[in-house]
Amino acid sequence: MVEKIKQLEMSGITKRFPGVLSNNRVNIQLEAGEVLAILGENGAGKTTLMNILYGLYQPDAGEILLNGKQVRINSPSEAIELGIGMVHQHFMLVPTLTVCENVILGLSKKFFVDLKTAAKRIKEITDTYGLAINPEAYVWQLSVGEQQRVEIIKALYRGANLLILDEPTAVLTPQESNELILLLKNMAQQGNSIILISHKLNEVMAISDRVTVLRDGVVCANVKTQETTQEELAKLMVGREMAPCRREGNYSPGKIVLELQQVHAKGDKGSEALAGVSLQIRENEILGIAGVSGNGQKELAEVIAGLRKLSSGNISLNGKDSTNMSPAEIIEQGLGYIPEDRIHVGTIPSFSIWENLILKDHHRLPFAKYSLLQNRKIMSHSSSQVEKYGIKTPDLETPTARLSGGNIQRVVLAREITRNPVALVAAYPTRGLDIGATEYLHSKLLEARSNGVGILLISEDLEELTSICDNIAVLYEGKIMKVMPVEEADERTMGLLMAGIA
Amino acid sequence: MEGFMSIDIFIIILATGVRLATPFLLAALGEMFVQRSGVYNLGVEGIMMMGAFAGFFATLQQGSPLLGIIVSLAIGALMGLIMAFVSVTFKAEQGISGIGLYMFGWGLSGLLFRLYVGGVTSIDGLKPIAIPMLSDIPLIGQVLFNHNVLVYTAFLLVPLSGIVLYKTSWGLNIRAVGNKPEAADTLGVSVVKIRYQCLIVGGMLAALAGAFLTIGQANMYADNITAGRGFIAIALVYFGRWSPWGILLGSLLFSMADSFQSMVQVLGINFPYELAVILPYMVTIIALAISYGRVWAPAALGKPFERGTRG
Ligand SMILES: Nc1ncnc2c1ncn2[C@@H]1O[C@H](COP(=O)(O)OP(=O)(O)OP(=O)(O)O)[C@@H](O)[C@H]1O
Ligand SMILES: [Mg+2]
Numbered sequence: 001m002v003e004k005i006k007q008l009e010m011s012g013i014t015k016r017f018p019g020v021l022s023n024n025r026v027n028i029q030l031e032a033g034e035v036l037a038i039l040g041e042n043g044a045g046k047t048t049l050m051n052i053l054y055g056l057y058q059p060d061a062g063e064i065l066l067n068g069k070q071v072r073i074n075s076p077s078e079a080i081e082l083g084i085g086m087v088h089q090h091f092m093l094v095p096t097l098t099v100c101e102n103v104i105l106g107l108s109k110k111f112f113v114d115l116k117t118a119a120k121r122i123k124e125i126t127d128t129y130g131l132a133i134n135p136e137a138y139v140w141q142l143s144v145g146e147q148q149r150v151e152i153i154k155a156l157y158r159g160a161n162l163l164i165l166d167e168p169t170a171v172l173t174p175q176e177s178n179e180l181i182l183l184l185k186n187m188a189q190q191g192n193s194i195i196l197i198s199h200k201l202n203e204v205m206a207i208s209d210r211v212t213v214l215r216d217g218v219v220c221a222n223v224k225t226q227e228t229t230q231e232e233l234a235k236l237m238v239g240r241e242m243a244p245c246r247r248e249g250n251y252s253p254g255k256i257v258l259e260l261q262q263v264h265a266k267g268d269k270g271s272e273a274l275a276g277v278s279l280q281i282r283e284n285e286i287l288g289i290a291g292v293s294g295n296g297q298k299e300l301a302e303v304i305a306g307l308r309k310l311s312s313g314n315i316s317l318n319g320k321d322s323t324n325m326s327p328a329e330i331i332e333q334g335l336g337y338i339p340e341d342r343i344h345v346g347t348i349p350s351f352s353i354w355e356n357l358i359l360k361d362h363h364r365l366p367f368a369k370y371s372l373l374q375n376r377k378i379m380s381h382s383s384s385q386v387e388k389y390g391i392k393t394p395d396l397e398t399p400t401a402r403l404s405g406g407n408i409q410r411v412v413l414a415r416e417i418t419r420n421p422v423a424l425v426a427a428y429p430t431r432g433l434d435i436g437a438t439e440y441l442h443s444k445l446l447e448a449r450s451n452g453v454g455i456l457l458i459s460e461d462l463e464e465l466t467s468i469c470d471n472i473a474v475l476y477e478g479k480i481m482k483v484m485p486v487e488e489a490d491e492r493t494m495g496l497l498m499a500g501i502a
Numbered sequence: 503m504e505g506f507m508s509i510d511i512f513i514i515i516l517a518t519g520v521r522l523a524t525p526f527l528l529a530a531l532g533e534m535f536v537q538r539s540g541v542y543n544l545g546v547e548g549i550m551m552m553g554a555f556a557g558f559f560a561t562l563q564q565g566s567p568l569l570g571i572i573v574s575l576a577i578g579a580l581m582g583l584i585m586a587f588v589s590v591t592f593k594a595e596q597g598i599s600g601i602g603l604y605m606f607g608w609g610l611s612g613l614l615f616r617l618y619v620g621g622v623t624s625i626d627g628l629k630p631i632a633i634p635m636l637s638d639i640p641l642i643g644q645v646l647f648n649h650n651v652l653v654y655t656a657f658l659l660v661p662l663s664g665i666v667l668y669k670t671s672w673g674l675n676i677r678a679v680g681n682k683p684e685a686a687d688t689l690g691v692s693v694v695k696i697r698y699q700c701l702i703v704g705g706m707l708a709a710l711a712g713a714f715l716t717i718g719q720a721n722m723y724a725d726n727i728t729a730g731r732g733f734i735a736i737a738l739v740y741f742g743r744w745s746p747w748g749i750l751l752g753s754l755l756f757s758m759a760d761s762f763q764s765m766v767q768v769l770g771i772n773f774p775y776e777l778a779v780i781l782p783y784m785v786t787i788i789a790l791a792i793s794y795g796r797v798w799a800p801a802a803l804g805k806p807f808e809r810g811t812r813g
């Protein structure tokens with residue numbers, strides 16, 4: 001066992017990727033028992049910095065000091081040996097292995113794996129920190145919150161006393177987030193150090209001791225949490241005052257644009273995921289779908305978009321039947337779709353920005369004439385979109401996968417809204433977005449609403465739902481528990497409904 | 503059954519079927535490890551041809567089938583290494599590299615044969631070893647316990663592969679690397695190393711499958727002696743859903759059908775012979791069509807690994 005980490009210092013860290021300076025002479029410090037929050041807009045370089053600390057990337061310049069001594073971290077296994085653990089922004093678990101197998105992966109130096117001893121040690125850890133988990137369960141069977149726990153157990157099992165968490169609550173339910181925050185506090189009290197990346201300022205305020213703010217790869221502030229406020233942090237991050245978006249104007253819905261009647265559909269594992277869902281969305285309306293993810297949200301969005309077959313029931317779009325039609329026909333009828341997986345479903349990651357911007361209309365005027373792409377028209381359209389939607393990119397030819405999360409979402413949003421849809425389905429559109437991008441997305445959805453679009457907004461964030469929706473429906477185990485006007489949707493009522501208590 | 507097939511013929515068909523399953527088992531189990539680590543090697547047939555020739559040639563030169571086995575294993579390891587170099591280190595498209603390896607093995611084995619041997623030459627190959635006691639059991643003894651050492655090896659490799667895959671640290675690493683390499687990478691498991699190891703093991707087993715054909719069965723070498731068995735072995739990996747027991751089932755299904763069809767021809771059994779000849783292939787295609795499903799496939803199959811890409 002190596003020395004416990006009492007002090008960490010990263011100084012002058014610089015990392016360059018083709019065309020981007022991701023970290024520019026970044027300094028951070030951390031003491032044992034401290035929680036350091038790292039804030040910054042999408043693409044500010046937070047993940048890059050942490051990947052360097054964890055040995056996944058090598059910095060172009062700068063050094064890392066542990067307990068005053070300079071160290072070189074060439075690979076994740078060296079980081080692990082030094083006592084550094086990391087919970088990645090995108091889970092690093094093997095779905096086809098059990099919890100126990102995932103935890104001991106890469107550790108066992110013996111010929112045979114000893115799952116029994118491992119399960120015992122996992123139990124010790126889970127008892128110490130109150131993390132309930134079944135070591136024999138397969139990871140694909142676990143909820144996102146449970147998977148998060150496995151990630152933490154993985155780090156603790158390796159004796160980590162410096163834990164890095166990259167946006168750990170982005171995919172958690174409010175309740176799971178609260179549990180995680182308690183856990184992290186507990187761990188810090190026991191003398192561990194924690195680095196937390198988050199876009200949720202209330203969490204940062206609740207748990208951190210200090211905050212370092214990154215902007216465009218440069219540290220622009222380093223403050224004590226006690227000496228700052230949420231508003232100030234937001235300003236530091238974005239570089240301007242922030243005003244949260246609210247729904248304005250009256251609720252004056254028009255005709256029904258999207259209607260679901262008794263929709264039943266199966267999930268990926270073959271069991272019934274939607275068990276008789278009926279919903280109506282009207283012009284000039286945002287209907288929110290609240291609920292813990294995994295209760296049929298993904299399937300709901302997919303049946304409407306034509307990506308999943310209904311086993312029974314009807315869907316009509318703009319007054320015309322669209323049940324089990326192909327995605328192309330549904331697009332033609334006027335549906336816009338912002339999918340949950342914006343990288344792989346929302347775009348073709350290796351395609352350039354201009355290609356992704358015309359993906360749904362490339363075959364018709366003005367983008368194509370006699371089946372030939374009209375480059376001048378496409379380029380002028382694309383550059384005006386990039387400008388209008390504030391997409392941060394070196395140029396139009398950049399592959400979309402290179403952009404940060406927030407900017408990929410802007411590409412999808414630009415494409416979907418510009419097509420003037422009759423109805424728009426948006427699944428977790430602000431997941432992982434920084435507050436600036438979130439505010440922007442909300443303002444665009446509200447703008448679309450006032451232009452007459454009927455919007456179905458799926459989200460786990462109650463604050464988001466109550467600030468921009470007209471009506472809220474709660475989805476639980478594939479059924480709509482209740483549809484209510486936003487005024488009636490207080491946290492308590494919603495919490496009960498989301499837990500299946502009517 | 504009398505008139506159609508006597509009990510003796512029945513035993514011969516079964517015993518032959520067990521023997522014929524050997525090359526499929528060896529090659530398919532090797533390919534299973536390769537695919538479990540996230541790579542597919544379509545060059546199995548080419549490696550088999552090289553293994554067949556190397557085993558034959560060493561036996562011809564030195565008169566020792568054991569030496570033949572060792573030489574063919576070495577050649578197989580080398581060919582696996584080449585595949586690893588091209589598809590893992592240089593991240594070349596795996597399907598294309600595999601086909602390249604197949605053509606390389608095919609061409610080179612044929613060339614070497616013409617250069618150094620020339621015509622039909624027979625060798626003293628492996629002899630059947632009757633297992634004391636067990637081979638005396640009526641029926642079963644003849645079917646299972648009177649074969650050469652490679653047959654026993656192939657069948658023993660079935661449970662052994664299961665143990666390696668599911669009970670050992672190496673097996674755990676393989677399953678992780680084939681399903682989510684980036685996760686394995688963050689835990690310090692070297693994706694490149696595991697894939698190299700699997701391709702080398704896969705190459706050795708494929709070459710052994712080839713050597714069985716020359717020194718364990720035909721006792722000679724001929725052009726295209728593998729006759730597509732390497733490709734069938736790849737199909738059997740899919741059929742067996744990447745599990746040793748599934749592969750055993752598939753291999754036996756195919757080899758029994760094959761054994762039956764050859765007896766139909768040799769003994770003139772009352773069964774339309776044209777139908778008999780296509781039987782093994784029909785069984786495979788039908789079984790594949792019924793059983794195929796991507797759900798069981800290693801999730802990272804065919805995808806080169808690169809750190810820090812969102813793909
Ligand atoms: N492997 C890579 N190749 C090329 N560019 C990269 C790579 N990784 C990150 N970048 C670029 O570096 C910049 C910083 O990215 P990083 O992922 O660190 O941002 P972040 O602050 O974590 O953002 P988010 O809040 O969206 O997670 C971005 O412009 C990104 O496009
Ligand atoms: Mg990040």
